[in-house]
Amino acid sequence: MDGSSNRESVKQEFDRQGYVFLPQFLNTDEVEELRREIERYVKEVVPRIPPRDIYFEVKSQPDTIKQLVRMNQYDSFFEKLILGDRFVKLAELLLDSTVMGKNMQWFNKPTGFSRATPPHQDGYYFMLEPNEAVTMWLALDEITEENGCVRYVTGSHLCGMRSHQRTDTLGFSQGISDYRVKDARKEVAVSARPGDLLVHHSLMIHRADANKSTRKRRALGLVYYSTNAKEDSKRVQEYMRTLELEIASQEKI
Numbered sequence: 001m002d003g004s005s006n007r008e009s010v011k012q013e014f015d016r017q018g019y020v021f022l023p024q025f026l027n028t029d030e031v032e033e034l035r036r037e038i039e040r041y042v043k044e045v046v047p048r049i050p051p052r053d054i055y056f057e058v059k060s061q062p063d064t065i066k067q068l069v070r071m072n073q074y075d076s077f078f079e080k081l082i083l084g085d086r087f088v089k090l091a092e093l094l095l096d097s098t099v100m101g102k103n104m105q106w107f108n109k110p111t112g113f114s115r116a117t118p119p120h121q122d123g124y125y126f127m128l129e130p131n132e133a134v135t136m137w138l139a140l141d142e143i144t145e146e147n148g149c150v151r152y153v154t155g156s157h158l159c160g161m162r163s164h165q166r167t168d169t170l171g172f173s174q175g176i177s178d179y180r181v182k183d184a185r186k187e188v189a190v191s192a193r194p195g196d197l198l199v200h201h202s203l204m205i206h207r208a209d210a211n212k213s214t215r216k217r218r219a220l221g222l223v224y225y226s227t228n229a230k231e232d233s234k235r236v237q238e239y240m241r242t243l244e245l246e247i248a249s250q251e252k253i
């Protein structure tokens with residue numbers, strides 16, 4: 001299912017819940033190809049990109065890479081992927097506008113080292129006005145509660161931006177400061193199989209536990225901004241500068 005056959009129900013579900021689940025968006029061969037391309041990226045591209053776009057759980061230990069960001073800027077395979085029709089058309093449907101492919105990321109939770117992803121809204125990092133963007137999250141492994149599936153606070157995209165504060169989680173430096181039991185009660189834990197796609201709105205509150213299993217937990221993230229949204233580029237640059245200094249001082253990149 002790729003969202004093209006039942007467009008209306010996909011859009012309705014997204015508008016109501018703030019996220020939509022598209023099982024088997026990619027087939028087994030496509031997932032295999034992505035896994036191979038990520039391996040190639042780690043081997044060949046990672047050594048020549050700025051350290052600020054590679055996050056480790058343990059500094060410079062390749063098997064503890066927890067996140068790769070802006071992969072589309074460094075590699076033509078991932079650039080083509082984010083600009084590909086299937087993903088772009090889906091983002092356009094959900095945002096009801098033309099879109100720009102902004103950022104492709106790899107999310108990994110290495111066994112034995114991983115941390116939880118704090119509750120957050122992606123739009124807090126994006127700094128857009130209006131805050132109209134989506135993140136697509138594509139499972140590359142079997143991802144369940146045990147190895148840290150994504151958890152959504154259903155409907156939270158309709159309640160505006162919450163206050164965030166610094167966390168000590170690399171790659172998710174801001175988390176919701178007043179995440180409460182009433183939020184947790186609305187959480188939906190979404191298990192996914194390789195090739196399943198989740199898409200969430202930039203105001204959607206979500207989080208994930210650490211990988212407590214011995215299984216891999218890898219996913220790709222694709223971020224699309226509506227072309228109606230304007231980025232506050234001064235604030236973004238300021239934030240990036242502060243973040244880079246903080247990360248470097250923690251010796252994590």
Ligand SMILES: O=C(O)CCC(=O)C(=O)O
Nearest residue numbers: 107117122135137208221
């Ligand atoms: O995979 C994760 O743990 C985090 C994913 C996430 O926060 C996102 O896709 O926005």
